[in-house]
Amino acid sequence: MSGLRYVYAVCRPFGTPLPAQLTGVAGVPPKQLVHRDLVALVGQVPEEDFSEEPLRAHLEDLDWLGATARAHQNVIDALTVVTSPLPLRLATVFRDDSGVRTMLEERERTFLRTLDRLDGRVEWGVKVYSEPTDAAEGPETSGTSAAPSGSSPGKAASGRDYLRQRRNQRREHEEKWERAEQFARRLHESLSGAAEDTRIHAPQNAALSRAPGRNILNAAYLVSRTESEAFVELVDRTKDDAPGLRVELTGPWAAYSFSGEDT
Amino acid sequence: MTVVERREVALVDLLDRLLAGGVVITGDLTLRIADVDLVRIDLNALISSVNENVPAPWEEML
Numbered sequence: 001m002s003g004l005r006y007v008y009a010v011c012r013p014f015g016t017p018l019p020a021q022l023t024g025v026a027g028v029p030p031k032q033l034v035h036r037d038l039v040a041l042v043g044q045v046p047e048e049d050f051s052e053e054p055l056r057a058h059l060e061d062l063d064w065l066g067a068t069a070r071a072h073q074n075v076i077d078a079l080t081v082v083t084s085p086l087p088l089r090l091a092t093v094f095r096d097d098s099g100v101r102t103m104l105e106e107r108e109r110t111f112l113r114t115l116d117r118l119d120g121r122v123e124w125g126v127k128v129y130s131e132p133t134d135a136a137e138g139p140e141t142s143g144t145s146a147a148p149s150g151s152s153p154g155k156a157a158s159g160r161d162y163l164r165q166r167r168n169q170r171r172e173h174e175e176k177w178e179r180a181e182q183f184a185r186r187l188h189e190s191l192s193g194a195a196e197d198t199r200i201h202a203p204q205n206a207a208l209s210r211a212p213g214r215n216i217l218n219a220a221y222l223v224s225r226t227e228s229e230a231f232v233e234l235v236d237r238t239k240d241d242a243p244g245l246r247v248e249l250t251g252p253w254a255a256y257s258f259s260g261e262d263t
Numbered sequence: 264m265t266v267v268e269r270r271e272v273a274l275v276d277l278l279d280r281l282l283a284g285g286v287v288i289t290g291d292l293t294l295r296i297a298d299v300d301l302v303r304i305d306l307n308a309l310i311s312s313v314n315e316n317v318p319a320p321w322e323e324m325l
Contacts, residue, residue, distance in 0.1 A: 010286070069277045090281035092288050103288060114286075125276060201279050209275040218279070250276050256284030 003044040004051065005094040008075045009085035009254070010104065010111050011039050016082040024075040025068055026050075033097060035104040038111055041079060042100060050093050059091070080254045084118050086111060087254045114259065122228060122252035124221045126191060126235055127204070129213035129246045130180045176244065183242045184217035190238075194231050195221035199257040213246060220257035228252060 006025050013034065024030045026045045033040045048054060058064045072090055079085045094100050104111070192198045203215040223231045235249050 007288075065278075066274050069274065069281050070272075072281060073272065073277055087280075087285045089285040089287045092286075107288075123280075125279075201283065204275050204279070208278075209273060211273075211275075220280075220284075250272065253280060256280035259284060259286045 004047055005096060005100050006043045006045040006050065007088050007092050007094060007100060007103075008041040008043065008072060009079055009087045010115070011041070011079065011083045011085040012037065012115055013039050014083040018078050018082065022075065022078050023071070025071040027071075030075050033100055033104075035101050036108065038104050038108060040100050040104055041075060041085070042097070043075070045093065050091070055091060055093070076254045080122070080252070084115070084120055084122070085254050086114055086118060086259050087256050088259075118222075118255045118258065120226070121196065121222050121224050121255060121258075123255045123257055124195075124223055124228070124231060124235075124252060125248075125250035126187070126217070126219050126221065127215055127248045127250075128180070128184045128187060128217040129211060129215055129248070130176070131213045131244050131246055179242075180216050180245055183245055187238055187247070188217060188219055191219070191221055191231070191234065194227065194234055195223050197222040197258055201257070211248075216245075220253075222255055222258045225252075 008024065008030060018030070022029055024043045026043065026049065028043045028045065030041045030043045033042045049058060058068075069090060076085065076087050094103065188198070188200075199220040201218040201220060203218050204211070206214065209215070221231065232249065235247060238247055
């Protein structure tokens with residue numbers, strides 16, 4: 001019965017049991033490792049996949065990474081239903097239970113403080129995209145699309161005409177950007193007012209997200225569960241007057257983006 | 264404009280959180296895995312290798 005210990009999250013003891021059929025990474029059901037006032041949610045994982053070298057190799061395999069991330073999230077999701085956990089970074093692995101206990105003991109005070117801060121709160125993700133409107137932007141214009149129908153430049157009569165057209169196009173493009181960024185800034189300000197804390201993530205890579213358009217804002221908001229409905233409605237109301245933009249809401253998440261000590 | 268609420272979690276949203284968020288525990292006890300920068304860099308390499316046939320759009324985006 002050897003194996004490493006994969007730790008998903010740390011939380012306070014919770015009353016409601018997790019679903020009996022819940023499985024996590026490596027298809028193994030997570031178990032609770034209780035140490036004083038803290039619980040670590042732990043799953044046994046095979047050494048041949050999770051010791052340092054094989055894990056490093058696995059992390060370069062997008063399919064493996066994706067499956068592991070989803071299995072991890074599966075457990076965190078179930079846990080978030082019954083408590084407000086402190087999630088750990090993907091693939092945090094210990095040799096054995098006593099390693100996990102020592103870690104809990106060493107960080108007990110920090111964990112308790114952070115858990116207090118996150119208690120009863122969830123994370124919402126909000127992204128703003130500018131919709132692709134012309135062939136000059138976005139990743140999905142890989143040669144198949146013809147010139148845009150509305151603003152087709154037509155044949156330039158002379159070199160001067162051509163340059164003027166190019167200049168106008170560039171100006172339109174810049175103005176569009178400015179509007180999009182202004183919208184994102186205002187939205188972020190308004191959502192920040194409804195949240196207890198915020199984090200700005202790097203814009204997402206369109207090759208990985210496969211989302212159309214360009215990601216302008218990628219932010220996370222820490223919101224209490226009781227305020228969440230109002231927060232979602234606030235996001236929903238932003239569909240007012242921003243043509244050419246798209247807002248995406250994800251969540252509720254466990255407070256992944258707010259688990260650090262630096263707040 | 265449209266507000267979209269996705270039912271299924273996109274992998275990229277997951278990775279935003281699982282690779283950039285969450286408590287990082289390092290030390291002798293851990294196997295010292297989730298090295299942020301390492302994973303980040305590898306992830307970019309991954310994406311380019313996955314999309315080798317597609318022109319990389321993020322070059323002009325950054």
